[in-house]
Each structure stands twice: as C-alpha cells, then as structure tokens.
Amino acid sequence: MEPIIQTEKLCHTYSAGTPFERFALVDVDFTAYRGEYLGIIGHTGSGKSTLIQHLNGLLKPTSGRVLFEGQDIWESKERTRQTRFQVGLVFQYPEYQLFEETVYKDIAFGPKNMKLDDGEIDRRVRQSAEFVGLGPEILEQSPFELSGGQKRRVAIAGVIAMEPSVLILDEPTAGLDPVGVSDILRNIHDYHVAKNATIIIVSHSMEEVARTVDRLVVVDDARIPFSGTPREVFAHEEELVAMGLGVPQVTRVFHRLRRLGVDVDDTVYTMEQAKAAFLDVLKRKGAV
Ligand SMILES: Nc1ncnc2c1ncn2[C@@H]1O[C@H](COP(=O)(O)OP(=O)(O)OP(=O)(O)O)[C@@H](O)[C@H]1O
Secondary structure, three states, X not given: OOEEEXXXXXXXXXXXXOXXXXXXXXXXXXXEEOOOEEEEEEOOOOOHHHHHHHHOOOOOOOEEEEEEOOEEOOOOHHHHHHHHHHEEEEOOOHHHHXXXXXXXXXXXXXXXXXXXXXXXXXXXXXXXXXXXXOOHHHOOOOHHHOOHHHHHHHHHHHHHOOOOOEEEEEOOOOOOOHHHHHHHHHHHHHHHHHHOOEEXXXXXXXXXXXXXXXXXXXXXXXXXXXXXXXXXXXXXXXXXXXXXXXXOHHHHHHHXXXXXXXXXXXXXXXXXXXXXXXXXXXXXXXXX
C-alpha cells in the first residue's frame, strides 16, 4: 500500500513557554494509505483535532514533519496551498460555518477559491449536491431554511466540491438521528468508492467505526499507542477501557464467550452480526 499522508515525529505544543503550555501531540508517527478508510478514536482532549488539522496544513508543527505524497507540506507556500485543496477537512458541526445567502454559493465557495472557471464550478456544485442527496431545488434556498441534517450535508458538499483525494471528517454524525447517521455514512462511503478517495473519520462511536473502517488509529494523551484493523485494536479491550473508550458492546460479549471456550467469530460489532454468528454456532452444534 502506498502512503498518501504521513507525519514524522510530529509535535504540537499550544501556548509554548507560558503557564498554559499544553503538549497536544508528542512525537506522533501517523500514516494514511491511498484509498483506505481510516478511523481515528480517542477520548476528549487526547489530540485528535490537533492531528487532523496538521494533515491539511491548518496548524504548523512545533517540530517534526507532515508529508503529502512524500513531500513536506511546509516546503513552500504553493505546496501548503495545494495540500489544503487536496486534503478536505470537515469540522465538527460544520453547519455553523455556513454563511452564504444560498446553498449554491456556499458549496461553490471552495471551488471558487481554487480559481476554477464558472462551468467547472457549476458542474462541481451540482455533482457534490447530488452526492449528498440534496435535490437541485435546494440550491437556490438559504442554508438557514434547511433542517440540521440538510445543513450538515451542504457543509460536506462544500468540501467534496473541491474533489479532495483525502477527505477528513471530525465526528460527522454527531447530533444526528439514526436515519441521518446512516445517510451521512452512506454519502461518505459513496464518495470513497467513486473517487477512490482516502477517508479519515474521527468518531466517538465504537460501533460506527467498527463497521465502516479498514483500520483504526487510537490517540491517547497526545500519542498513538496502537493502530490496526478493528479486530486487532479491540483485542486491547482493557487498555481501551482504561482510556475511557471501551469496545462495542457486542464485541465485549463475544470476547467473554471466547474466553469461556465458545468458538465464536470475534469480528462481530453489531446486533445483526451477533444474531448471524449465534445462528452459525447453533447450526454447527446441530441445534437448529
Ligand atoms: N487552541 C488551543 N489552545 C490551547 N490548548 C488547546 C487548544 N486546542 C486544543 N487544546 C488542548 O490540546 C489538547 C488536545 O486537544 P484536541 O482538541 O486536539 O483534542 P481532541 O481529542 O480533538 O478532543 P475532542 O474530542 O474534545 O475534540 C487538549 O488538552 C486541549 O485542551
């Protein structure tokens, strides 16, 4: 697999040299590979937001390097600018950052900054609105007339319209109802497939990341203690609990069953998967 973004010994200190000094990242080596669907998990204040802001050059390292496609993103002003277009960042509650008078103008803001011509901007606005399931009739409305879920989609469309090869989303489903959550996760997945884009999703929900990502990176106390497939990461159950994270409830039950000698698959994260796995055990035992 080919790395697309890397950090090397990345350190970030807020308010350095003052009584409020805070080491938010310490010697962090992070890699995201081209085309992968990556999850970042960590307790509040562990350093996740600081890390993702470094990945698109919003923050400057106190020390260490950030590389995009093998090149230091701070090498030149042009390099930093290009990285910001290539690495799209959707903040937490991005709907609070909508400010234009129409949905169209809001989505067009990024492509305009890229100095694209009007025809290309129009194509991108319409295509990205469609991606997130917003009909053309919404484009001329004010974003402030929309529901919370629709506003969130406008904000995501605004980043997708820049056609980034890496899309980073900080808690994209926070505060949405279950239907809103699955709609947004599907939109993100569709973008991933259509553009072979790298997706980096920050989430508090273990169930959500477990069923969507290829690989998980754990952030704790300004460092990355371990990363791996959801199965590999959730095998560290006790450490995750100590970090205030835990593992999906179903996975916890399945870990217990395995310890009791029941031969169950431990890559089970959701109730639907649990039902199928139990049925499989019963079938193997000839009980059904
Ligand atoms: N602008 C800032 N000035 C000073 N300290 C900050 C600033 N931003 C974050 N911090 C501190 O740096 C540490 C890491 O914060 P960060 O926001 O990266 O964590 P997080 O894991 O994203 O948390 P959350 O899940 O709450 O978003 C925390 O202790 C936080 O209080």
